[in-house]
Amino acid sequence: MPTIQESINIYETITPLDWTVFFIVILITVASVLYGNRLKANVNSEEDNFLDLLLMGRKLTLPMFTATLVATWYGGIFGVTEIAFNNGIYNFVTQGAFWYVSYIIFALFMVNKVNSYKAMTLPDLIEKMFGPKSAKLSAVFNFFNVLPIAYTISLGIFLKMIFGGELVTNMAIGITFVLLYSIWGGLRAVVFSDLIQFFVMCLGVFLVLLFSITGFGGLGFLQENLPQSYFNPTGTVGLGTTLVWGFIALSTLVDPNFYQRCFAAKSNKVARNGILVSTFIWFCFDICTTFGAMYAKAIIPNAASDTAYLTYAVQLLPDGLRGFFLAGILATILSTLDSYLFLAGTTITYDMIPKKISAKVNFHHIGVVATGILAIILANSFDGNIKKVWKTLGSYSAACLLLPVLYGYIFPNRIKDKQFVFSCLLGVVATTYWRNAQHTGFWQNVDELYAGIFATTIGLVISSIVANIRSK
Template identity: 70%
Template structure:
């Protein structure tokens, strides 16, 4: 058995065969974007040309079939692979619980309880849907939340980290170059380009993580090897953080129910049946993917425990895989990141151009392109603000989304027309204020262990109950 080093200059071990395979995957991705764009149908009449083109830009003309739905939905969810594997490297199967199991529950709720409801609104975006449910003020406020929720900060960090490990240089330079590359192809073909690039990236990323786990088991043995070489806490559902902190991630996972990427793909699906079936198939694939990344990172911890947790998975995999497969693995890691960052860039640009732009600028592809570029610039800047810490990005932005939007939107599904436009705004803003205050205030004793997300959720929940009973009295 060869010795594994905890530190590694990746350029030194990448062979010409690795570069050939890596480049081939990138070329195949580019070809898929070109092919997908060639399938775009011509507008049926001159009269509706602008509306048709913009619908195609945002939702691929609502013609997203089941295979494409599954590929783009699965691929979009794993751009923060360095964040996920870092958690698994440090905490073991706690990662599977917080970044996997909780999310499966949210996916199933979405599939069985929300799909039919949202398709009936014929909305283009999540804020557009909320506007139809509550009113224009709610639409505008939710668009602001939506924008911050889909800023691809974590995925910009992942892309910069990956590029830095291979080519060297500073993180922000690598992040800038990577973001520029993604901007070029995502602006050119719109949502269609995102979907067809995801199709290739889906297969590459899934095969790559499966290879890493499979070769780990082949070389080192199964679960007994991990139990021998890892602390007992690595096999605890709550890791070393306790139940309360673990369930914070449960609430963050429920933010899927107000995640604009999920809604966009459901809006774009050919039918509710396609979306529902696609989510169920995707959930199974996510389960398999999470098994691979969690246990793959645990093998990395067992084999090279001294490695930097942020890079350990990649360093371990680079030494585990033979020539050729190593290049495929690099392509798989890159595909995992690109398939998410292009979706988030595109959707954040959509939020600026469609949901937040003045009415006279809507349905204008040029404004959309400008929005996407602006989002790319913001993502690079914010990646520096967060000092490259992906987990903090998820925790910060995910907490605000779950605390402020989750309950009001679910309330609207369960009790239509029970709260007004102004009441929706009041509930959401109260959640923002209390969450932000609790995050920055000093607490002592019992309150020191209460996460800000719980405070925000409690605030929005209590206000919704108050407005609900108020509406009953008026009736």
């Protein structure tokens, strides 16, 4: 095995063979986008063209559905591997297991309900369930939920590690590249690029784990070289903080990317089976990234935690495979960034602005560009902290939007437009207050997510009581 250092210049480790493999993968990805666009059927109206732009004409087959859904979910790979590097299998629990439960719930119990509304976006669906005011409010939640801040940071970190320069400059360069193909081909371009990126990213992280096991040994090696807390499901933070991630994972049930893929699927069966197959693939991917980062901790314990996995992997892998792995990391980031960028732009131009103005292809392009610029600005304000981004934005979505939407599924027509808005806004106020207030004693351990969920629940109860009184 090569000697693995805690800090290296990655650019200097890349050989001509690595560059060749790396750019071959990039060219194949571009070719797949071009091929996908050639398959686009001729459309005779602006409405059909817009449907193809947003939902690929509702023609996603099972392989395409699975590939694009899997690829969309892992753009924050530096955040995931940083958690694993610092906390071990706590990462698998909080960023994996909790989410699998949400995926399975969505597949088995929600797909049929979701697709029965024939909506274009999640806010569009909420408007059909509750009313226009609820749709506008949910559009605001969705926009910040899918604003690709974390993935812009990930792309900037990746490019900076290879080429050097300032983080914000690398983020701007990366976003510009993604904007070009996202605008040009819409969801079709995203899906066909995801097909290639799916295979590259999965094989890349598998190779790191395979070479780690063959080079250093299996689980016994990790147990000998890592603290016991790395094998504790709650790490060093305790059950309460761990469960916060469980509630954030449930925000999948109101995640616009899930809904968009389901709306684009050819049938409910494709959507349901695609989510279940994707869940198994995510399980395998999480095993690879979690244990790969744990090997990095065991070998280079003092490396910078946010880039330790990449530093470890590029020294571990031989020439050629190193280039393939780097292409896989880039694919992992791009496949999520393009989806989130596209969907955030859709939220602005389709859900926040009157349809007669917004439902046009060129106007959608403007929204995507505006989203990219805002993502760079906000990514810079978070100082490159991916975990902080997830925690901040995920808390609001899980605390304020999740319960009213689930209540609407379980008890159709029981919540009216104003009741939905009232309960969500109460959750926003409680979450924001708890985040910024000073707490002592027991209350120091109560996360703002719990305060938001409690307030949203109270809002739903009050709304239901008032509605019952008025109906008598």
